[in-house]
Amino acid sequence: EGFIVWERTPQQNLTELYRVIHTYKGLFAQKDFMTTLQGLHKVESRLSQWLQDETISNEILQTMLKKIDFELWLKKDTDILRDTLGDDFMDRKTTITIDDETYETLQNKILELIDAQPEECHELLELLEVIKGLKYKPIGEYFASLPKYVELLGERLEKSLNAMEIRDETNVSVGEVFRGFAKSLIHIIRNSVDHGIESPEERVEREKEEEGNIFFDIAETEDTVIVKISDDGRGIDKDKLKQKAVDGGFRTPQELEDEESVIELLFEDYLSTKEEINDLSGRGIGLASVRSELLKLGGSYKVISELGKGTRFEFVIPKKSLLRGI
Numbered sequence: 001e002g003f004i005v006w007e008r009t010p011q012q013n014l015t016e017l018y019r020v021i022h023t024y025k026g027l028f029a030q031k032d033f034m035t036t037l038q039g040l041h042k043v044e045s046r047l048s049q050w051l052q053d054e055t056i057s058n059e060i061l062q063t064m065l066k067k068i069d070f071e072l073w074l075k076k077d078t079d080i081l082r083d084t085l086g087d088d089f090m091d092r093k094t095t096i097t098i099d100d101e102t103y104e105t106l107q108n109k110i111l112e113l114i115d116a117q118p119e120e121c122h123e124l125l126e127l128l129e130v131i132k133g134l135k136y137k138p139i140g141e142y143f144a145s146l147p148k149y150v151e152l153l154g155e156r157l158e159k160s161l162n163a164m165e166i167r168d169e170t171n172v173s174v175g176e177v178f179r180g181f182a183k184s185l186i187h188i189i190r191n192s193v194d195h196g197i198e199s200p201e202e203r204v205e206r207e208k209e210e211e212g213n214i215f216f217d218i219a220e221t222e223d224t225v226i227v228k229i230s231d232d233g234r235g236i237d238k239d240k241l242k243q244k245a246v247d248g249g250f251r252t253p254q255e256l257e258d259e260e261s262v263i264e265l266l267f268e269d270y271l272s273t274k275e276e277i278n279d280l281s282g283r284g285i286g287l288a289s290v291r292s293e294l295l296k297l298g299g300s301y302k303v304i305s306e307l308g309k310g311t312r313f314e315f316v317i318p319k320k321s322l323l324r325g326i
Contacts, residue, residue, distance in 0.1 A: 010056050015269065017061070018047045019289045026186040029153075033077040036070070043068060107131055136175045139225065139322075140168030140218055142182035146189055150214055153193045160200045160211045161193070170220040174322045181293040181317070188229045188290060188313055189214065196233030196311055206308065208232070223319055230312035236305040238262045263303045267291040297321040 005013060021044050028036045046064065050056045110128050114121040147164045154161040197203075197212035204210055217228040238259065245251045245265050256262050269288045294301060298321045305311040 006058060008058075010058050010061060011051065011054075013058060013061055014047055014051050014056070017065075018044065018051065019269075019292065021047070023184060023187070023289050026190055027183060028077075029149075029190075033074070035076040036073040039068075039070070039073040103131070103135055132173075136173040138168070139170055139172050139174050139178065140166050142174075142178060143185070143216065143218075146186070146216065149186070150189060150193060153190065154197075154212075157194060158199065159193055159197050160203075161197065162211045162213050164214045164216060166216050166218070168218045170218050170225060172220055172225055172319065172322065177297070178322055181290075181297055181299075181315075184290045184293040185227070185229065187287055189216075191287070192229065192231040192233065192311070196231040196235075198234050202234075220319070225317045225319060225322060227315045227317070228312060230310060232310040235307040235309050235311055236263070236266070236303075237307060238305075241265050263305070266303060 008016075021040050025037055025040045025044065028040065043064075050061070107128070110124055110131065114124050114128070143166050147166065150161060150164040153159075192214050197214070198206065198208075200210045203212065213232045215228070215230045217226075217230075219226045219228070242251075242253075242256050242262050242265070245256065245262075245268070246253055250265065250268055251261075256265075267287045267290070291301070294315055294317070297317050299315055299317040301313065301315045303311065303313055
């Protein structure tokens with residue numbers, strides 16, 4: 001219910017909620033929480049219909065949200081984990097949570113002590129770094145679960161894939177400000193496996209190795225962090241994408257005369273070249289979420305694709321956006 005903002009129109013609320021649910025679908029698919037995934041898919045289908053209905057009001061949307069038993073879906077999935085792994089695993093506590101207010105208080109107290117005795121504060125400085133480590137972690141850790149997700153997704157879609165490795169060449173730690181963007185990249189990964197990587201038979205016909213590859217690289221410059229996700233799949237069919245946009249009324253042919261404007265369609269809400277909609281993809285919403293989260297960080301992007309060769313997404317984020325508050 002917290003997603004409903006009364007000052008916004010129903011269509012604006014629907015679009016925002018649609019993006020959120022689509023992202024969480026990907027996250028629960030990553031953990032193989034199938035009951036929750038299927039439930040969210042049904043909600044997404046309802047929202048998809050309502051997006052075409054101008055009679056839908058915020059009150060109707062709120063009533064629908066109240067009827068969603070998300071906790072029941074989640075319980076069914078966690079019960080499966082409990083039955084599989086045992087009660088001890090589910091009840092084991094390995095994480096200590098510290099809220100923002102407590103964190104700020106603790107950090108400020110240490111800073112006051114450092115100011116009071118600047119000549120003898122070596123241990124306090126070390127302690128301050130430890131405290132910062134409670135809130136900030138190496139950027140690569142935000143993507144630690146993706147290689148396993150790629151493996152599971154490949155099996156589900158019957159794609160042969162080499163293991164994906166997270167190649168992190170940075171020395172950057174970031175906090176919660178990065179989490180939204182990091183979560184959104186699951187849409188890029190899913191598209192790479194589902195749309196990009198061909199079936200083993202198709203790859204052999206194209207004289208490629210049967211196993212496809214997805215690469216995930218993180219690098220840095222003095223002022224930026226660069227995240228690159230690439231694959232050696234079929235590439236983006238720009239002509240098909242352009243035709244889909246024109247047929248769907250998203251753009252006119254005159255608006256799509258240059259390649260950059262066609263590539264920009266990838267980040268358009270509700271535009272997809274996939275004919276079949278399932279609980280993984282096909283609605284054309286995921287990459288719009290990526291762009292939305294990236295722009296919150298003041299970032300930029302580019303997409304490089306060659307038909308039959310593969311696609312590379314590059315995201316550039318200013319460090320000052322990631323490190324604010326440190």
